[in-house]
Amino acid sequence: MTSKAVTSNTMLRWGLYAVLILFALFYLMPLFVMLTTSLKSLEEIRTGSLLSLPRELTFAPWAEAWSSACAGTQCQGLRPFFWNSVLMAVPAVAISTIVGALNGYVFAQWRFRGANLFFAAILFGCFIPFQVVLLPMAQMLGLMGIAGTIPGLIFVHVIYGIGFTTLFFRNYYVTIPQELVRAAKVDGAGFFRIFFAIFLPLSLPIITVSVIWQFTQIWNDFLFGVSFSGPGSQPVTVALNNIVNSTTGVKAYNVDMAAAIIAAAPTLLVYVIAGKYFIRGLTAGSVKG
Amino acid sequence: MEWLERNVPKLVLAPSFVAILVFVYGFIAWTAWISLTRSRLMPRYEFEGIGQYERLFAAPRWDVAMDNLFIFGGLFIVISMVIGLMLAIFLDQRIRAEGVLRTVYLYPMALSLIVTGTAWKWILNPGLGIQATVRSWGFENFTFDWLIRPEMAIYTIVLAAVWQASGFVMALFLAGLRSVDTEIIRAAQVDGIPTHRIYSAIIIPTMAPIFLSAFIVLAHLAIKAFDLVIALTNGGPGYATDLPATYMYAMAFSRGDLGQAAASAMVMMMVIFAIVVPYLYSELRPRHDK
Amino acid sequence: EPQAEVLHWWTSGGEARSVAVLQEQFAAEGGSWTDMPVAGGGGDAAMTALRARVLSGNAPTAVQLKGPAIQEWYEETGLADIGPVAEENGWEAVLPARIAEHMQCEGQWCAAPVNVHRVNWIWGNKQILDEHGIAMPTTWEEFNAAAETLKAAGVTPLAHGGQSWQDATVFETVVLGLGGPEFYQQALVDLDPQALNSDTMRQVFDQMRVIRGYVDDNFSGRDWNLATAMVMNGEAAFQIMGDWAKGEFLAADKQPGVDFVCAQTPGGGFLYNVDSFAFFNVDGDDRQQGQALLARLIMGEDFQKTFNLNKGSIPARTDVALDEFDDCARQSAEAMNAGAENGSLLPSYAHGMALRGAPAGAITDVVTAHFNSDMTSDEAVEQLANAVATAM
Amino acid sequence: MPILEIDHLQKAYGDTHILHDINISIEPGDFLVLVGPSGCGKSTLLNCIAGLEPITGGTIRIGGRDVTGVSPKDRDIAMVFQSYALYPTMSVARNITFGMQVRGVDKATQAAKLAEVARQLQIEPLLARKPGQLSGGQRQRVAMGRALVRDPKLFLFDEPLSNLDAKLRVSMRTEIKKLHQDLNASIVYVTHDQIEAMTLATKIVVMKGGVIQQIGTPAEIYNRPANMFVADFMGSPAMNLIPAQVRSEGDQTRIEIAREGAAPLVITDPVARQLPAEIVLGVRPEDIHEATGSAHLPGLAQGAGGEVMIEIVEPAGADTFAVTHLGGKPVTARLRAESAVRARAMFPLAFDLSKVSYFSPENGERLN
Amino acid sequence: MPILEIDHLQKAYGDTHILHDINISIEPGDFLVLVGPSGCGKSTLLNCIAGLEPITGGTIRIGGRDVTGVSPKDRDIAMVFQSYALYPTMSVARNITFGMQVRGVDKATQAAKLAEVARQLQIEPLLARKPGQLSGGQRQRVAMGRALVRDPKLFLFDEPLSNLDAKLRVSMRTEIKKLHQDLNASIVYVTHDQIEAMTLATKIVVMKGGVIQQIGTPAEIYNRPANMFVADFMGSPAMNLIPAQVRSEGDQTRIEIAREGAAPLVITDPVARQLPAEIVLGVRPEDIHEATGSAHLPGLAQGAGGEVMIEIVEPAGADTFAVTHLGGKPVTARLRAESAVRARAMFPLAFDLSKVSYFSPENGERLN
Numbered sequence A: 001m002t003s004k005a006v007t008s009n010t011m012l013r014w015g016l017y018a019v020l021i022l023f024a025l026f027y028l029m030p031l032f033v034m035l036t037t038s039l040k041s042l043e044e045i046r047t048g049s050l051l052s053l054p055r056e057l058t059f060a061p062w063a064e065a066w067s068s069a070c071a072g073t074q075c076q077g078l079r080p081f082f083w084n085s086v087l088m089a090v091p092a093v094a095i096s097t098i099v100g101a102l103n104g105y106v107f108a109q110w111r112f113r114g115a116n117l118f119f120a121a122i123l124f125g126c127f128i129p130f131q132v133v134l135l136p137m138a139q140m141l142g143l144m145g146i147a148g149t150i151p152g153l154i155f156v157h158v159i160y161g162i163g164f165t166t167l168f169f170r171n172y173y174v175t176i177p178q179e180l181v182r183a184a185k186v187d188g189a190g191f192f193r194i195f196f197a198i199f200l201p202l203s204l205p206i207i208t209v210s211v212i213w214q215f216t217q218i219w220n221d222f223l224f225g226v227s228f229s230g231p232g233s234q235p236v237t238v239a240l241n242n243i244v245n246s247t248t249g250v251k252a253y254n255v256d257m258a259a260a261i262i263a264a265a266p267t268l269l270v271y272v273i274a275g276k277y278f279i280r281g282l283t284a285g286s287v288k289g
Numbered sequence B: 001m002e003w004l005e006r007n008v009p010k011l012v013l014a015p016s017f018v019a020i021l022v023f024v025y026g027f028i029a030w031t032a033w034i035s036l037t038r039s040r041l042m043p044r045y046e047f048e049g050i051g052q053y054e055r056l057f058a059a060p061r062w063d064v065a066m067d068n069l070f071i072f073g074g075l076f077i078v079i080s081m082v083i084g085l086m087l088a089i090f091l092d093q094r095i096r097a098e099g100v101l102r103t104v105y106l107y108p109m110a111l112s113l114i115v116t117g118t119a120w121k122w123i124l125n126p127g128l129g130i131q132a133t134v135r136s137w138g139f140e141n142f143t144f145d146w147l148i149r150p151e152m153a154i155y156t157i158v159l160a161a162v163w164q165a166s167g168f169v170m171a172l173f174l175a176g177l178r179s180v181d182t183e184i185i186r187a188a189q190v191d192g193i194p195t196h197r198i199y200s201a202i203i204i205p206t207m208a209p210i211f212l213s214a215f216i217v218l219a220h221l222a223i224k225a226f227d228l229v230i231a232l233t234n235g236g237p238g239y240a241t242d243l244p245a246t247y248m249y250a251m252a253f254s255r256g257d258l259g260q261a262a263a264s265a266m267v268m269m270m271v272i273f274a275i276v277v278p279y280l281y282s283e284l285r286p287r288h289d290k
Numbered sequence C: 001e002p003q004a005e006v007l008h009w010w011t012s013g014g015e016a017r018s019v020a021v022l023q024e025q026f027a028a029e030g031g032s033w034t035d036m037p038v039a040g041g042g043g044d045a046a047m048t049a050l051r052a053r054v055l056s057g058n059a060p061t062a063v064q065l066k067g068p069a070i071q072e073w074y075e076e077t078g079l080a081d082i083g084p085v086a087e088e089n090g091w092e093a094v095l096p097a098r099i100a101e102h103m104q105c106e107g108q109w110c111a112a113p114v115n116v117h118r119v120n121w122i123w124g125n126k127q128i129l130d131e132h133g134i135a136m137p138t139t140w141e142e143f144n145a146a147a148e149t150l151k152a153a154g155v156t157p158l159a160h161g162g163q164s165w166q167d168a169t170v171f172e173t174v175v176l177g178l179g180g181p182e183f184y185q186q187a188l189v190d191l192d193p194q195a196l197n198s199d200t201m202r203q204v205f206d207q208m209r210v211i212r213g214y215v216d217d218n219f220s221g222r223d224w225n226l227a228t229a230m231v232m233n234g235e236a237a238f239q240i241m242g243d244w245a246k247g248e249f250l251a252a253d254k255q256p257g258v259d260f261v262c263a264q265t266p267g268g269g270f271l272y273n274v275d276s277f278a279f280f281n282v283d284g285d286d287r288q289q290g291q292a293l294l295a296r297l298i299m300g301e302d303f304q305k306t307f308n309l310n311k312g313s314i315p316a317r318t319d320v321a322l323d324e325f326d327d328c329a330r331q332s333a334e335a336m337n338a339g340a341e342n343g344s345l346l347p348s349y350a351h352g353m354a355l356r357g358a359p360a361g362a363i364t365d366v367v368t369a370h371f372n373s374d375m376t377s378d379e380a381v382e383q384l385a386n387a388v389a390t391a392m
Numbered sequence D, E: 001m002p003i004l005e006i007d008h009l010q011k012a013y014g015d016t017h018i019l020h021d022i023n024i025s026i027e028p029g030d031f032l033v034l035v036g037p038s039g040c041g042k043s044t045l046l047n048c049i050a051g052l053e054p055i056t057g058g059t060i061r062i063g064g065r066d067v068t069g070v071s072p073k074d075r076d077i078a079m080v081f082q083s084y085a086l087y088p089t090m091s092v093a094r095n096i097t098f099g100m101q102v103r104g105v106d107k108a109t110q111a112a113k114l115a116e117v118a119r120q121l122q123i124e125p126l127l128a129r130k131p132g133q134l135s136g137g138q139r140q141r142v143a144m145g146r147a148l149v150r151d152p153k154l155f156l157f158d159e160p161l162s163n164l165d166a167k168l169r170v171s172m173r174t175e176i177k178k179l180h181q182d183l184n185a186s187i188v189y190v191t192h193d194q195i196e197a198m199t200l201a202t203k204i205v206v207m208k209g210g211v212i213q214q215i216g217t218p219a220e221i222y223n224r225p226a227n228m229f230v231a232d233f234m235g236s237p238a239m240n241l242i243p244a245q246v247r248s249e250g251d252q253t254r255i256e257i258a259r260e261g262a263a264p265l266v267i268t269d270p271v272a273r274q275l276p277a278e279i280v281l282g283v284r285p286e287d288i289h290e291a292t293g294s295a296h297l298p299g300l301a302q303g304a305g306g307e308v309m310i311e312i313v314e315p316a317g318a319d320t321f322a323v324t325h326l327g328g329k330p331v332t333a334r335l336r337a338e339s340a341v342r343a344r345a346m347f348p349l350a351f352d353l354s355k356v357s358y359f360s361p362e363n364g365e366r367l368n
């Protein structure tokens, strides 16, 4: 990165910054609207302009969204559903990452006849539209006795996450020389030993990618959540949808927006904190330049 | 024991193999079968023939959905790539605060449209959002009312979709630019090639694989686009912004016309197949490295 | 202990409060209630969830279902027989025949109605109407004339939300108003090709085109309650909407006859939209007991009254005293009784009371496509006939 | 008893035959070097010996035991890889002891072995580091250490020096040689660098396209290459291969070499030989001498050279290389650093005929 | 007038000083080689000359014109990079002509130039191919072609051969040398390979840590290294640097070298010298001879050696290397291939004292 074809003309550079900042504003606009709205009183929302800053800050909508907003007959806010999402996302992310890592390890380092075809088959699975699988999946979950439960949701997310995690890990592990496996074989280590002692410790960047990707996908999922959850297992996105669509008298936009931000906070946080590694790992793992 | 040792790799893959076989290909087969029945509210398994496909292709709404897919998909892919590439090139000019800008461009990927849908609706709503705001600044004739014009509404979907995905494309391209050998750029500088030509004639052509990856990611997003439409227009005005995914969903779940939904799903699947298979082929073909 | 898990999408306005009433009563009788609200998309999301639940063999004990969908589900999966409760409580006697029909599957009781909404209401802002000297229109011509006056005065004549079901709502009131009850029955209930292809239908589309001109520019994607708010706040004069709109007026402390006026849509008749609960086959005594208890409570006079006071509709039972109800509700009850006699008590197609999903959806597609484009009436009629034919 | 015996080994990937009928046998203490151009199958052969690739035909015996089908860890071998293949997340110490740990060797023995090997290779100060913190040469030593602690019957090395820079390569080469002498170990060593092969081996196998070209001691290979491929491959600068015509004259052999812009150079080999009319004359750069000063050197017959036009002169420290054109080919001579040779001037050169090879231009085989 | 003059050049990245006070001047037709270990700043210096890196102090003059601050394309230079830096999506022909095209040279001239360069480099058959379809050597030629068409005042080469294998490196080296002779071009050439430096250069700059150690002709550098770093760096195997004690004895110099398990080796230099008591004796492997047969060689004084214990013998085709230990250091001698030397046996060696260097052990500077 020492020397790039860098534009040096000052006028041009100003223009450059102008464009970059303009786009930044464009990307920030919806978040800005949500954030400011969530901090305004209803009165101010009705009278003021959408894009104006709050005249008077209020955090009441946040409190309400978290613990007392109503969905249907319940007025518990997002809190219980938030924990549902956590209970669902954490194991689902962990399992799909582990399975993807093992799969990727096999595809990259233990090739066998037909492995490529199978890998292609798994990849194609990444592209299947989820609406298609709702009904047969419901049937299968029923058969397996985990319909309407958090384990059921975890199962679904794991199944449809494997494709991507396998892809990430496989593309990452192919860059590790095969000689490493060979050396370990000569040393007498077996399949799992090699994986746990040698590959897993090497995998931090790609684990980061896999975890971020899966976490965003699973946390943000609505379709599976609404279809496969029972009364006690609805994830936060479903609750958010219920709250936003529940209006008593006047629509509490500020509460809706606060709820939306709360529901999005974990993924947002993950991107802001780990986004750098995400880009880096993604180029290592999924894109070949 | 020996056998076990030799077959561990296959055994490790076995659960995934079964899962994919059943939960992807089994379900596709199931859908294919349903598309050949007269299933309505719930699946029925008596074979009927290709009537559902005939109905599908006769439905004006499906035509609109497919047309929209091509308009939306085409614009979304092209614009996202153009913006992504442009931002990547700009960011590549040793920009201060690059890290912050990158995060800002990328964060929409973290958000679901379930979350941002309302905000977008407001922003696009002429009476509340941009139009109203600009008018309140004194530009009385400013109009931005695509959301409510049937022939323009699909472009608002494009706008929101570009908002969500272009940052990601930017990241891909930026990584690509960063991986270009700096010696090539130096060679070009010594050769007297101006900066814009260095990009257009030398760097960008080397990034063909990244274009392909970006195209696939975007195409897949476009075909799957669902939340976006539901959150922004719910298919309206009329069904002007319907896409195959929303058509399928509507048929399956609000119309109780499962057979029809399955037929549309199969057509979608074929479109995906046509795009993804060449990609998979290029991805898995043995590479002859430089 | 009776158990009930209730899947519903009553999450808006007075609805949630109304369900809460039921929940309280259920609990008071010793039952345990599990709420399963799935909001959004006018019940689409709920229907998705329902299908998934049924397919996984884990159907909820009670589901908010209505119209022919009840019979359709019955055919697909069977529904629980609540005949004993119905007979014990004499439902047959207190329900209008037409509505009772909806609650029965092959002669057996399988659902319980909670209310009757009248769909063909037109709401007006009293102040605006008075200002311009306009009376509530009784024919579509009067409506058009009034709208022209308002438009000329710079008032938005009709508050409307750009969602296809709202378009369909207006459409069915126009069909009823211009064609009369018999035509409505033929066209939107029996799907008689002749009626669908008739001149009357052409006129209906003409009128739709006219109405389109009375709607403001920003209507796209607007929720119905926001449209109601426009009338409330004096931003528009009329709204054509079922009586749930009244809930919004009342919730905002507006008085009928003082702040707003209600009237049947031009042409009269009674388009009903009956909310009901259907009961799926479930295992376990406690859940079956829960179903019975729930059915009894729903049809109880107490609940019917409280619920409908909250929701703006009228009780399905004809024997509930209407003293506490407002004028509009009483007007509605009278019309229902009258309609039951003279055959103008008709199911609303727009709210899924008249048709199964596929043909209803096909019609809506044409209506909304016409309303939101510059399609000619002839084209619309032709498409309508085609769409209905293929959706059968 | 040979420590390693390879018998009619075949190796194919699907339809692609990589190794054809390989027969090799080495005695304990031998240092066998497999040498050949890139892609000729050296690594594949080594992997077959290690058991990392299944073979498609033939047998492999290590220490007399047939190991065909035996898994690598049970073959009593140790291997050093080109990229060293150090476990990147483990410390140097763990890299070395990992194999023992896997085999369940007790801690005390592990520590003792580690200490011994670390001393031997002088890597004691590095034991706590990660491979990423080591220089190329240090990594190489660690990889070697990992092999040494196994105390195997047979060491396998796959181009262990090719990732080092020229300087380091030379010094590591010497160390490996020393190690071999000290341990009296049996080694199979792969390289594509012929200098490495020459300096290290007690026995060299030259391969090309999966076929063995020649097996022999370094001196045999260098002095009597079996064919033109070996002649060209071994030695740097390469052996000069000069097309020439033969005129047998009684008990002498007259050889004519075309010269640009002058009469052919005629050389008289004092030995009578059965040669075809067209041959390729192979002569190493160091066997071409300055005719004046060195005419008295043994083997340098009279009439073994003449004046030629020198094109390029490359002084290289200890030697000076002079390039001319003979028989249409550039010919390099390695002269003393002090030589008075000048570019673009005539200069007298002579061939040491006692060391010349003759090849058939048709099949490239050696003729003398 | 010098073609390139570098005057007190400084280069720093922030606080890190990479190049310190560089002064170099070369004449037209010179072949200047910058040599030094990795990271010593060779590429940085070359990039500064090219204008690819801004300099922090001093001036650079090309053809008499001060080009400090002038952009690369206006410096009238051409550059060949280590990775060749060919434009990967363009054909070979376009790679070569692209620069001309951008400068607006007309088609006919472009074609003529291309043809000329292609002929010169013998790449005519490759013109339509993409770089990815070329071998390393071919790419190297194309990169050279791209430089040649520019017809610049000065060529800059950054390790152009380091990506090639040993064999190809040698032959490309010769080609570059030839090209230099044919074009009589002025060249600055970076390498870390001292053999390349020796064979190619008319003038060598040895660098270390951003500081110039010595500037001189190859012979000067090789025979009279300015300090121990240069002595050690240039030549392979490296110069033996042997700690020794000095006893001056009138018009002779007695030098004692510690020997393991035996009395010190005493060498008598027949010249009187001003040396400190402790020195480091530098002697190149080829200046250590078999004492018996070579005693009559010029410069090989009597008493210049003795019997030593030989530890390793490495036959390497044309030569045989013998390693012993003297003064606690391994010492390598380069003997004739036919030498009778044996490992683990005593053998008589003698130093050519006319070529020996003496260094100060304190600062490493040359003393004689």
Ligand SMILES: Nc1ncnc2c1ncn2[C@@H]1O[C@H](COP(=O)(O)OP(=O)(O)OP(=O)(O)O)[C@@H](O)[C@H]1O
Pocket: D013, D016, D018, D036, D037, D038, D039, D040, D041, D042, D043, D044, D045, D192
């Ligand atoms: N898995 C494989 N499938 C098919 N062909 C292979 C496979 N592995 C190696 N080959 C081929 O076998 C041949 C020999 O490869 P090998 O690695 O043994 O060469 P090598 O002599 O070690 O070369 P290098 O010096 O470059 O390491 C090559 O042509 C290679 O392309």
Ligand SMILES: Nc1ncnc2c1ncn2[C@@H]1O[C@H](COP(=O)(O)OP(=O)(O)OP(=O)(O)O)[C@@H](O)[C@H]1O
Pocket: A002, E013, E016, E018, E037, E038, E039, E040, E041, E042, E043, E044, E045, E192
């Ligand atoms: N952009 C930079 N910022 C800071 N230090 C740098 C930068 N570029 C190079 N350096 C440092 O400058 C020193 C000289 O680098 P340079 O590339 O010139 O070495 P070199 O002699 O060419 O080495 P090599 O033989 O490995 O190519 C190195 O220590 C390097 O780390």
Ligand SMILES: [Mg+2]
Pocket: D042, D043, D044
């Ligand atoms: Mg190899």
Ligand SMILES: [Mg+2]
Pocket: E042, E043, E044
């Ligand atoms: Mg460099």
